[in-house]
Amino acid sequence: MKLKDRTALVTGASRGIGRAIALALAEQGAAVAVNYRSRREEALAVVKEIEAAGGRAVAVGADVSDPQQAKRLAEEATAGLGSLNILVNNAGISDDGLIYDAAPNAWWNVMKVNFGGAYHTTHAVMDQFMAQGEASIVNISSAMGERGWIGQSNYSASKGALNSFTRCAAIELARFGVRVNAVLAGFTPTELVEEVFQRDGGKSIKRQIPLRRFATVEQVAAAAVFLAGPDSGYTTGELLTVDGGFSAQLGIGRP
Numbered sequence: 001m002k003l004k005d006r007t008a009l010v011t012g013a014s015r016g017i018g019r020a021i022a023l024a025l026a027e028q029g030a031a032v033a034v035n036y037r038s039r040r041e042e043a044l045a046v047v048k049e050i051e052a053a054g055g056r057a058v059a060v061g062a063d064v065s066d067p068q069q070a071k072r073l074a075e076e077a078t079a080g081l082g083s084l085n086i087l088v089n090n091a092g093i094s095d096d097g098l099i100y101d102a103a104p105n106a107w108w109n110v111m112k113v114n115f116g117g118a119y120h121t122t123h124a125v126m127d128q129f130m131a132q133g134e135a136s137i138v139n140i141s142s143a144m145g146e147r148g149w150i151g152q153s154n155y156s157a158s159k160g161a162l163n164s165f166t167r168c169a170a171i172e173l174a175r176f177g178v179r180v181n182a183v184l185a186g187f188t189p190t191e192l193v194e195e196v197f198q199r200d201g202g203k204s205i206k207r208q209i210p211l212r213r214f215a216t217v218e219q220v221a222a223a224a225v226f227l228a229g230p231d232s233g234y235t236t237g238e239l240l241t242v243d244g245g246f247s248a249q250l251g252i253g254r255p
Helices: 016-027 040-052 067-081 106-114 116-132 153-176 191-197 217-228
Strands: 007-010 031-036 057-061 086-089 135-142 178-185 239-242
Touching (some): 007 016, 016 031, 016 040, 016 086, 016 217, 031 067, 057 067, 067 116, 086 116, 086 217, 106 116, 106 153, 116 178, 135 217, 153 178, 217 239
Parallel strands (some): 007 086
């Protein structure tokens, strides 16, 4: 177990990619604080699954877009499991639509969770991370943060901000032994992106992916665990893309 005696906080961990990350971290020996905003029962189910496998976990409710709640989240996670070593900023929302049709505050609602949440939670753990001299932050971003897509302007902007934040935070924290990296997930069927697949079940999108298949939450989680653990000990400021080759191509990748 590569993460034995480590303690992780995973935001937005009651379902989807966050849930898969929490379970994967626990499988490698980490104690895990499972954050949720409103899905308490689902978060408790994740905790129960970790404990049934012999691990340690707690569920902590907090809206990470609020800096005070993010601060409380870090404090309660620490009180419940001990000093934190790993932070995975996964909490996110989407509000897809054309710029012309979008409500004036659509960009802000997405930005304050997807970028603001990571900013607040990172700030909340910095004191203990810097004091330890060794810790890891993994931001769950998206290939959309580096590319354009119709109807994704606010989401792409929020993930682009998160990518830039990842690089800057990595530079600031490197001298304290704190590594900061991001996973840029491609199309991964979860509740967050279900609208994208509504038209034809995602067949038209799948044809544009070189590997011709979508990512699984477990594959994204594996990348996050790698960046959180000792195997990436000399990696910081990196944006690790897990998208089946989607963003490596020009256009749709064929004439």
